[in-house]
Amino acid sequence: MKTPMARCSSPKRSNALPRAVAIALLIIMSAFPVAAEPSSDRQVELLYFLKHDCGSCHGLTRKGGLGSPLLPETMAGRSDDDLTAIILDGMPGTPMPPWRALFTEDEVRWMVRAIKQGTWRK
Amino acid sequence: MKKISVMLTALLLAACTSQTMRATGDLGLVIERADGSALIVETTTHTQLARVTGLGDLSHASAVYSRDERYAYVFGRDGGLSKIDMLKGSIAGRVIQGGNSIGGAISQDGTLVAVSNYKPGGVKIFDAETLALVADIPAGSKTVGLVDAPGQKFVFGLYDSDEIWVVDMSVPASPAITKFTDIGHQPYDGLITPDGRYYIAGLFGEDGMAMLDMWNMDAGVTRILDGYGRGEKKLPVYKMPHLEGWAVADGLAFVPAVGLHEVLIVDLESWKQVGRIPVHGQPVFVMARPDGRHVWVNFAVPNNDTLQIIDVATRKLIKTLKPGKGVLHMEFTPRGEQVWTSVRDLDTLKVYDTATMKEVTSLPALKPSGIFFSARAHRIGL
Structure with a gap:
């Protein structure tokens, strides 16, 4: 997914591409938008979900419960990709479910940053 | 004349005193989980009497009652055990007894309060009056589904090691522990039937449940509902x-x-599944009205805006209600004519008439979750 987008973003190259390929890439791009920030309304929803729903298992103070602590200091050493994959696909054998049906990858990446920065706190 | 005025004063005083006297039988506690507070409510007139603050992280909080219903013991996520005076609306005692806890129970005789901990994994038992530590039972595992059982016992599951332990506290200074191993993979919660006879652990790691007959502990733990949904x-x-x-x-x-x-239907004679009822989402609480005629069900996210009601006689869904997003808990009044529900995202408690299934009234509450009425004081396992 990254490659076509990177190529598309270069105007020179896209000019050089045959028209059919350019259209195909445009279609792909619209189906998989570039890692966009969620809208501000959606951000409010995501933060609310992080605090109150994730908090059911991970604690409203993020110190852990059935799930692991989600404090910025405990998350600092984890890569965004790993954490995003855990949220999207869950952790088999544990109660952490896959959330893919409820959130897009971009939304999860945004939530991961929020967890790491501790911005779920009011 | 003087005599009369003295008598009148005495009468007035008596009247005043009787006006301010209150019993606790129709009181309840509503956990306001995001704010670390709890509301004391009165169920007869649907009023809020007090808000008790400073209870810590209440993200998975629950409560039990002293047998005189004067005090509620609130178990917080952060290991806090708080004793709330229901009449004064204040904290009568509080200890931080663990790092991460999940629930608790009160003993048959009301003298001991047990708390179930994730970290460090185990159960701690406290004097209900003073909150002094009476027994510390490390388990080396997250402990779940802690309940009281007849005979001054506590029963709980060990999530990480697939066990059920029964602790007999007849002699508080020397707890007698009976351990059952290989009961099934990852017990995640437990309950005891209202008569105090069967302890049943739900299993997360496999299909089925584990059952212990408290009348015949020698028989060990039996698997029930083996392979349901497989x-x-x-x-x-x-x-x-x-x-x-x-x-x-x-x-x-x-x-x-x-x-x-x-929602699965289990025959209590054979312990076999005898039916299933398709519902709106993944059920979280499946609670019978005290008379047993109807069962009310709430659901996990993303379907947590809904309540459904099952008629026990016909085993069919008879009603779907939409109280609003974040229906986290419900609690019936002691004889079941009304049910209170927490609607977290609306910061509201909604009260329904259980016969008409219509909303009677609502009260404001801050991100309400668990609702616990004082009548629980006299029920085994609650």
């Missing part, structure tokens, strides 16, 4: 079902399926 495509479990208040009615138990949009 072979079916399961959904992600967005919220662990709760077994508290397991609906037992008409010789049947109604239990939440794990990872399925179903």
Whole structure:
């Protein structure tokens, strides 16, 4: 997914591409938008979900419960990709479910940053 | 004349005193989980009497009552055990007894309060009056589904080591522990039937449940509902079902399926599944009205805006209600004419008439979750 987008973003190259390929890439791009920030309304929803729903298992103070602590200091050493994959696909054998049906990858990446920065706190 | 005025004063005083006297039988506690506070409510007139603050992280809080219903013991996520004076609306005692806890229970005689901890994994037992530590029972595992049982016992599951332990506290200074191993993979919650006879642990790691007959502990733990739902495509479990208040009615138990949009019906004679009822989402609480005629069900995210009601006689869904997003808990009045529900995202408690299934009234509450009425004081396992 990254490659076509990177190529598309270069105007020179896209000019050089045959028209059919350019259209195909445009279609792909619209189906998989570039890692966009969620809208501000959606951000409010995501933060609310992080605090109150994730908090059911991970604690409203993020110190852990059935799930692991989600404090910025405990998350600092984890890569965004790993954490995003855990949220999207869950952790088999544990109660952490896959959330893919409820959130897009971009939304999860945004939530991961929020967890790491501790911005779920009011 | 003087005599009369003295008598009048005495009468007035008596009148005033009787006006300010209050019993606790129709009081309840509502956890306001995001604010670390709890509301004391009165169920007869639907009023809020007090807000008690400073209770810590209440993200998975629950409460039990002293047998005189004067005090509630609140178990907070952060290991806090708080004793709330229901009449004064204040904290009568509080200890931080662990790092991460999940619930608790009060002993048959009301003298001991036990708390179930994730970290460090185990159960701690306290003097109900003073909150002084009486017994520390390390388990080396997250402990779950802690309940009281007849004979001054506590029963709980060990999530990480697939065990059920029974602790007899008849002699508080020397707890007698009976351990049952290999009971099934990852017990995640437990309950005891209202008569205090059967302890049942839900299993997260496999299909089925584990049952211990308290009348015949020598028989060990039996697997029930083995393989229910096996072979079916399961959904992600967005919220662990709760077994508290397991609906037992008409010789049947109604239990939440794990990872399925179903309520399962279990025959209590054979312990076999005898039916299933498709419902709106993944059930979280499946609770019988105290008379057992109806069962009310709430659901995990993303379907947590809904309540459904099952008629026990016909085993069919008879009503779907939409109280609003974030229906986290419900509690019936002692004889079941009304039910209170927490609607977290609306910061509201909604009260329904259970006969008409219509909303009677609502009260404001800050991100309400668990609702615990004082009548629990006299029920085994609650």
